[in-house]
Amino acid sequence: MPLSRYATTLLLVVGAMMTACVDPAPYDLQAGRDAVARDDPQEAVKMYDRVIASSSQPANLRAGALIERGNVYRDGGDLDKALADYDAAIKLMPNLADAYAHRAVIHVIQNEFDKAIADYDRALALDPRIGPNYFQRGLAKAQLRRWGEAVTDYTLAVRYGFADADVYERRGDANAMLGATDQAIADYSRAIALDPQSADAYNNRGVAYARQGHYEQAIADYSQAIVIDAELSRAYANRGSVYEKTGRKAEALADYQRALALNAEEPDARAGIKRLGAPAARPAPAAPAAR
Secondary structure, X not given: OOOOHHHXXXXXXXXXXXXXXXXXXXXXXXXXXXXXXXXXXXXXXXHHHHHHHOOOOOHHHHHHHHHHHHHHHHHOOOHHHXXXXXXXXXXXXXXXXXHHHHHHHHHHHOXXXXXXXXXXXXXXXXXXXXXXXXXXXXXXXHHOOOHHHHHHHXXXXXXXXXXXXXXXXXXXXXXXXXXXXXXXXXXXXXHHHHOOOOHHHHHHHHHHHHHOOOHHHHXXXXXXXXXHOOOOHHHHHHHHHHHHHOOOHHXXXXXXXXXXXXXXXXXXXXXXXXHHOOOOOOOOOOOOOOX
């Protein structure tokens, strides 16, 4: 049976009213995320603005939009705007751990490591299960040479599921600074097992082996670091030092000179060349400008 003109009109009005009642904020939030994914920060900010400006929205939705807009500003290099957004998110929802963790990133970028640690402390007090936050707090503590605390945080990061190669490598660095050489070697070995292409992990394990007098193992690690990254100047300088200690002066000199050619500021290489009484190598020539 066909609808009367009145019934058809009524259905259209009800449909329009239902459409008007649909909350656009979740769609705007997703639209912002989609814009970020396609590298369109201006559109992302526009979408987040709409969510943030709507006072009728729940606090958690607006705080989430503030954090995500702050991330866009941060990635675009506008740290002041990013910091203001994270501050606003915290004011809106003081118990939102994610807001403190994101604000801590800005403090790290600005070399304000004490402030960063305080924010990570707050984030972890609110949610102690986030492994990456322990790792990032450990990095901040390492910047302040609080090596023992850094080791503890890296270990907690692993416990809470964040156990990639970088965590073990950084814990190895901290253990090495504490003089815990065996633990450092174990950490570097684990990092290498997870990421066999980590030139730094090989180089740093080589340093630990050399510290113990295991020179052949050190040379093998420095050599592997150079295979992975032929421009890692400190690996040449470190291998040159071991060659010099073991009486292989010609090889030591070649490594020192190669290190200085790659990095004229490599102090160990310069000192080694001076000890061996040879002239320093000239820096590698710059590539000719394209015509």
